[in-house]
Amino acid sequence: MTKPLLSIRNLHIQGRQDAGWQPIINGVNLDLNKGEVLGLIGESGAGKSTLGLAAMGYCRDGTRISQGTVTFDGMELLSLPERRRRRLRGARIAYVAQSAAAYFNPAHTLMKQFTEAPVDIHHIESQADAERHGRELYAQLRLPNPAEIGFRYPHQVSGGQLQRAMTAMAMACKPDLIIFDEPTTALDVTTQIEVLAAIRDAVRDIGTAAIYITHDLAVVAQMADRIKVLLRGDEIEEQPTRDMLANPQEEYSKSLWAVRQFRSEPNPEPAADECPVLRVAGISAEYVRDQPVLRNVSFDIHKGRTIAVVGESGSGKSTAARVITGLLPASKGRIELNGNVLPERLAQRSKDQLRQMQMIYQMADTALNPKQTIREIIGRPIQFYLGLRGRERDEKVRDLLTSIEMEPDRFIDRLPGELSGGQKQRIGIARALAAEPQFIICDEVTSALDQLVAEDILRLLKRLQNERGLAYMFITHDLATVRAIADHVVVMQNGEVMEQGSRDQMFTPPHHPYTKLLLSSVAEMDPDWLDHTLEQRKKAQTDVDN
Amino acid sequence: MHPLARMILHRLALGLLTLFVISLVIFMAIELLPGDLAEEVLGQSATPETVAAFRRELGLDLPAWQRYLSWLGGMVQGDFGMSLANNRPIVDLLASRLGNTLFLAAYAAVISVPLALCLGLLAALYRGSWFDRLVNVVTLTSISFPEYFVAYILLLFLSVRTGIFPSIADFGNDAGFGTMIYRTFLPAITLVLVVTAHMMRMTRAAIINLLAQPYIEMARLKGASPARVILRHALPNALAPIINVVALNLAYLITGVVIVEVVFVYPGLGQLMVDSVAKRDIPLVQACCLIFAAIYILLNLSADVFAIATNPRLMHRK
Structure with missing residues (x-):
């Protein structure tokens, strides 16, 4: 040998x-x-x-x-x-x-x-x-x-x-x-x-x-x-x-x-005349004049449902979130919350409008102030939006910690640096919940986490949605996450919506060509997947050429 | 137009604007000084008539904004006015003094900048070693003593006791280059001792700051030696902070050397300014202030330009 x-x-x-x-x-x-x-x-x-x-x-x-x-x-x-x-x-x-x-x-x-x-x-x-x-x-x-x-x-x-x-x-x-x-x-x-x-x-x-x-x-x-x-x-x-x-x-x-097997039960379709929690109607937006990064984007998000916005980096999915939250005023179109048109800019929105809409971020590490204890991080939005102080506020922090499956006595006085990645992301969720919102934007919340931990986070979000009737907007490039949790899928490319529909529609053919490309690019557990996919693409290309 | 050229023009315009603001500040500060210039110059025994005549001659009877405009107008045309103390054109006084100051600053810079950079690089390379500690202790010690103390210690040992170097640095009007170098050695070394620590420590810190970067690890994983890692991979990315601290120290060498000039009786700009303050020679003080300000602005501007020129992110856009 x-x-x-x-x-x-x-x-x-x-x-x-x-x-x-x-x-x-x-x-x-x-x-x-x-x-x-x-x-x-x-x-x-x-x-x-x-x-x-x-x-x-x-x-x-x-x-x-x-x-x-x-x-x-x-x-x-x-x-x-x-x-x-x-x-x-x-x-x-x-x-x-x-x-x-x-x-x-x-x-x-x-x-x-x-x-x-x-x-x-x-x-x-x-x-x-x-x-x-x-x-x-x-x-x-x-x-x-x-x-x-x-x-x-x-x-x-x-x-x-x-x-x-x-x-x-x-x-x-x-x-x-x-x-x-x-x-x-x-x-x-x-x-x-x-x-x-x-x-x-x-x-x-x-x-x-x-x-x-x-x-x-x-x-x-x-x-x-x-x-x-x-x-x-x-x-x-x-x-x-x-x-x-x-x-x-x-x-x-x-x-x-x-891990890859996790699937949530889809939520029921909303009634046709139900007013969506959030309506994005024909939004265009630009950072540099006349170079739009979003073009005529529209979708609705209903109570108790999850919409996933999918696309590659640069597709405009994060920009859409910036427009919805008011960080970037739209150049065209409007955003409605419960049927009322929202002011474009963050500064013009009322405290109650701000409260209704919260965010959870990708990097829990940088989204939590490292010098504040968990009590302060979660307590701050409770005080700001709900006006609770002292013992009432602490009580609420403890309730929230319990609902995200973290023991209040163990964690309430810790600093973010003492927590694991998954625990930090849970704190981020609790902070968003503290405002008692109707609608939460989840920006790549699981992509920095290991698969087992990510799955726990998805399960937690799903449970909270069922308990509280939350509407989620999931921004992600990971189709496994989409398959696991989304009710409705919006596929974006170059700032435009390519295709949207229910989860079942999106994962069953016929597909829009870009959706097809995305779906077929997700690696599968089959050792021959790469060869097969490349072969098929080559064949499709030669068919097009002929 | 090349983006760098446009940037330089832009910064130059900003520099001129800053200089204009500074001229206003200088003028107003002098206006706020107590006492009347004419009475000060003529002394207590002057009759009211002579004082009034002198005020008229200097234009002091005009409103402040008119005097400011005529002063500024003269400056723009290179006319700094006349010295009150000895009635000579200020331009002539400044020219030789400025030359002397620049000579001494350049002398000190030529020694201290390469010395500081080399010591900083070596200290970063052998960080934590006895060499690193020695360099740190020596440079910190030299910066911790006041300049005049360093100057007098050097004078005591190298001039008074041993007589190797002269104690008075003034080299007269037509000295050769060798004589100039020899006579100004002690003030130059004093300045080197004062400015080296700052530049050396910034070089060391800027380099060490980068050593945790992933691309430094990559260089090591490609088999690069420690010296190569520091010179080829860390130094090019550390240039911006180093350039800035070098520019600040060069500015200090030109504008902050009053004490050294006085100790070594060196006819530089700093000494001229101190003298003219004592003699209430206000036009000369104003001119000195403005020149110092211009030098500061110019050096900081060049630091910005160099820092940008060495950064590929800014030089080669996407």
């Missing part, structure tokens, strides 16, 4: 916390052969990235490898001097990060950053050769205008393109191993499918081995030969991809697989 390219034995990694060291990885083993792709899967905090970096012999500040070995091509990385390890990094082991926008240096062009490893650091190619190689890789990864795109700075290139440019950069020295750390998580589904296909082809072409880190099972199913499941630094199980998908052994793996 040939020796594996990478072999990790009994690896323990610790992270500094307050005064002591907390375990991040507890004795993980890993083997990877030449040309093989291993999928690492787990929720945030499982230690996937830490393990990926350890495969390069690299530790972030504040972490340390306390035990174990990392052997790459016969060399034990952890006992090598740092200078020798640097010679391997970038040249033989390369890294592709999740957020390419943050991992590209804003001060240099893409090509300069591409050629840095082969030319300036590892001296294996001349500048001209490296640039030619770069243009070839850009073309191979299907970047638009590969001859010219290297002259651009990172901020001049879109997220999906940057992600591909980063993959090209990792391949610059033809490495033996590439660590892909959630390379498509930040992308829209329609972009993700292109990047996935480009990465997979490129990996096959240069025959490199890869560790593919993600929390998305459907994605890893397309990319990996084997899958390893991690939970809080412990290995749960490892199996070849097809076996793992068909027959996960451990409870935890099964629970990961089951």
